[in-house]
Amino acid sequence: MEEIFNKCFHPALDVDLSCHLKQIEQNIRRHSYTMNSQEEFDALTAKVVNWRMATLEGLQHALNSADSGDHRADFIKMTTTNLTAMLYRYLNDPPPAGVEGSASMIVELAVGIAANLPLESRDVALTYPMPGDVIQPDIMEPEKTPLPPLPDMVDDMEENAKDADKAAKREKTKSGMLTMLGGVPHPASSRKGSTASILTDTAPPAAASTPKDAPRVRFAGFIGVEVRGRQVLSKAPVWPIC
Numbered sequence: 394m395e396e397i398f399n400k401c402f403h404p405a406l407d408v409d410l411s412c413h414l415k416q417i418e419q420n421i422r423r424h425s426y427t428m429n430s431q432e433e434f435d436a437l438t439a440k441v442v443n444w445r446m447a448t449l450e451g452l453q454h455a456l457n458s459a460d461s462g463d464h465r466a467d468f469i470k471m472t473t474t475n476l477t478a479m480l481y482r483y484l485n486d487p488p489p490a491g492v493e494g495s496a497s498m499i500v501e502l503a504v505g506i507a508a509n510l511p512l513e514s515r516d517v518a519l520t521y522p523m524p525g526d527v528i529q530p531d532i533m534e535p536e537k538t539p540l541p542p543l544p545d546m547v548d549d550m551e552e553n554a555k556d557a558d559k560a561a562k563r564e565k566t567k568s569g570m571l572t573m574l575g576g577v578p579h580p581a582s583s584r585k586g587s588t589a590s591i592l593t594d595t596a597p598p599a600a601a602s603t604p605k606d607a608p609r610v611r612f613a614g615f616i617g618v619e620v621r622g623r624q625v626l627s628k629a630p631v632w633p634i635c
Contacts, residue, residue, distance in 0.1 A: 394521045394616065396472050397503045403511050404468045404504050405461035406452065411468075418445060438516045445511050465504065473500045499615065506618065520617040522629050526610045532617040533610070534628035539635050540611065608633045 397404075402414035421441050428434050455461065476496045481488050510517060520532055528535060610631045617629035 394519070396475060397500070397507050398510075398519055398616075401468070401507050403449075403452075403456065404465045404508050405456050407455075407460075407464055408468060408471070410455075411464075414448060442514050446514070449511055465508075469497070469500055469504055472504070473497045476500060502615070506616075515623070516621040517626075518619050518621045520619070520629060522610045522613040522617070522631055524610055524612065528608045528610055528631060528633055532619060532625055532628055533613075533631045535608070536614070536630055536632050540632050542635060543611075610634070 399419075400412045400415055401408075402411045402418065404411070406414070418441060421444060422437065425437050428437065449456070473493065473496050476499065477493045480492055480496060484492070506519075522528075522533055611634040612632045614630040614632070616627075617625070618627040619625045
């Protein structure tokens with residue numbers, strides 16, 4: 394996710410030039426003013442897309458050169474090597490056979506997406522679910538075949554969920570005490586049964602709106618790809634915590 398999608402403008406370009414162009418693209422979004430409406434978000438997206446399209450037009454000589462294939466092959470080789478080395482850190486020694494071949498397949502799929510992203514005029518968003526994230530069926534696809542259990546990891550996830558729940562309850566209690574001390578009627582007292590009041594009275598909202606028994610991600614095998622707010626192009630395959 395970091396090396397292919399956050400540091401690469403196009404895999405057929407020289408790796409340093411590609412990384413520099415990606416930084417420029419990210420800076421256009423990063424240094425924009427605070428936006429408060431959908432129209433402003435759409436205008437920023439159009440600004441990024443127009444810059445990207447103009448840049449691609451100016452790079453046609455490089456993208457169509459004899460070196461472009463070599464650049465892409467070198468990029469795939471480099472990222473496969475880095476991904477394999479990272480995976481080896483989490484595997485027993487000696488590692489199982491086929492790790493590098495599997496890493497190469499993952500990288501080639503990702504590079505194929507990265508080569509098409511600059512051509513998109515739509516606002517394409519990429520998601521890589523992290524361990525412990527709540528499974529979102531709209532962008533994630535739970536795998537049917539379970540992974541071998543890891544009791545220690547499951548215990549840690551459950552403990553983290555309990556800590557988050559305790560923190561939310563403490564914040565709610567603190568908010569209630571401050572309201573009482575201030576002599577202001579509690580919002581829930583005047584709007585019983587209101588979903589809005591429930592969300593307002595509980596902090597943080599994300600912790601309150603997520604059921605404690607919601608299925609969570611143990612591991613994601615790939616990214617999810619969507620046109621933001623419109624269409625899911627590919628769901629991220631995930632293995633849930635069992």
